[in-house]
Amino acid sequence: MTSTPSVIRVTCAIVENEGKVLCAQRSESMMHPLKWEFPGGKVEGDEDLETCLKREIKEELGVEIAILEQLPSNFHIYSNLRLELIPFRCSLQTFEIDLLEHSQILWLPINELKDLDWAEADVPIVDYYIRTYK
Numbered sequence: 001m002t003s004t005p006s007v008i009r010v011t012c013a014i015v016e017n018e019g020k021v022l023c024a025q026r027s028e029s030m031m032h033p034l035k036w037e038f039p040g041g042k043v044e045g046d047e048d049l050e051t052c053l054k055r056e057i058k059e060e061l062g063v064e065i066a067i068l069e070q071l072p073s074n075f076h077i078y079s080n081l082r083l084e085l086i087p088f089r090c091s092l093q094t095f096e097i098d099l100l101e102h103s104q105i106l107w108l109p110i111n112e113l114k115d116l117d118w119a120e121a122d123v124p125i126v127d128y129y130i131r132t133y134k
């Protein structure tokens with residue numbers, strides 16, 4: 001008998017600044033190496049989604065964010081990992097970004113987002129964001 005893995009909840013930040021969006025490339029040592037994503041990470045214990053996202057962004061980029069709006073989740077399965085990816089539109093409250101986990105970041109205008117090689121779970125979120133905010 002095979003057991004169904006539980007769903008991991010992951011928050012991610014679509015950070016907007018001066019008409020551009022922050023895109024982050026996963027490092028070679030992470031799962032999904034060199035794929036592009038929105039920074040964020042797994043919800044721990046009973047923390048709420050916004051607390052999780054602010055904590056992860058501080059850990060990964062060293063900045064404070066303001067959360068503007070939650071967007072629809074995307075449910076995705078990577079082999080044995082079931083994921084709910086939960087995006088939020090955000091703005092920066094502090095501006096000195098440190099690359100603490102990612103290999104690079106890019107600030108892209110919305111019409112260039114599709115040029116990147118996104119992690120599979122992000123593709124529907126990128127499409128939704130482009131459709132809704134272009």
Ligand SMILES: Nc1nc2c([nH]c(=O)n2[C@H]2C[C@H](O)[C@@H](COP(=O)(O)OP(=O)(O)OP(=O)(O)O)O2)c(=O)[nH]1
Nearest residue numbers: 010011012031037038039040041042119120121122
């Ligand atoms: N943060 C983030 N994770 C994503 C995105 N798209 C996507 O498929 N993922 C996947 C990659 C991982 O399987 C999972 C989150 O892992 P993570 O490594 O970023 O989370 P974390 O910081 O909490 O990880 P860790 O403490 O276990 O190292 O979600 C995305 O846009 N942002």
